Amino acid sequence: QVQLVESGGGVVQPGRSLRLSCAVSGFSFINYGMHWVRQAPGKGLEWVAIISYDGSTEYYGDSVKGRFAISRDNSKNTLYLQMNSLRPEDTAVYYCGKGWKYVDYWGQGTLVTVSS
């Protein structure tokens, strides 16, 4: 069955960096685009970034553009999110998701807390 497992979350100080990972199994990773979506505590879903199946195309939400970078390693079936210059408002559960125009499978999420 399709599985997506995020890791790498934790507590980080404002201005610092963090890298999230999403290990996938149960489908042919190399054939699908992948998303990062986040959810601040008590708030709704916010789309963060997307990467094409081959890594050649990336798009970002306005709130993270220029600070976050999405990437993938198809040999390791793993998606990444490099988060730089973190701000308190980046505090959220970060989900990875399979798909291109939309998400058809979601991970369980990893919590990132940006606080001094």
Add this chain to the structure above:
Amino acid sequence: NFMLTQPHSVSESPGKTVTISCTRSSGSIASNYVQWYQQRPGSSPTTVIYEDNQRPSGVPDRFSGSIDSSSNSASLTISGLKTEDEADYYCQSFDINNRVFGGGTKLTVL
């Protein structure tokens, strides 16, 4: 960029039918598919409708989706409400370089 606007909350009784709307601010609702996600408390979202009106396997046919070009909106309809349907529901659509979520609707089944 466009926005998707949903009602903050709706409530209905078990066995009844409820409809949640999702209005697109600019551009045609029919130009890009709309999806609907269910998120129960403490859980990850799951997809209940994709491509306007398609149900993933395992989603009961009590869930249906539609679009209305006259109001530039999409709708999620849940019939025969069950207490297990109580959750937050999010619509989502896209354009070339952007994916957009609605603000979410809290469904209470009481």
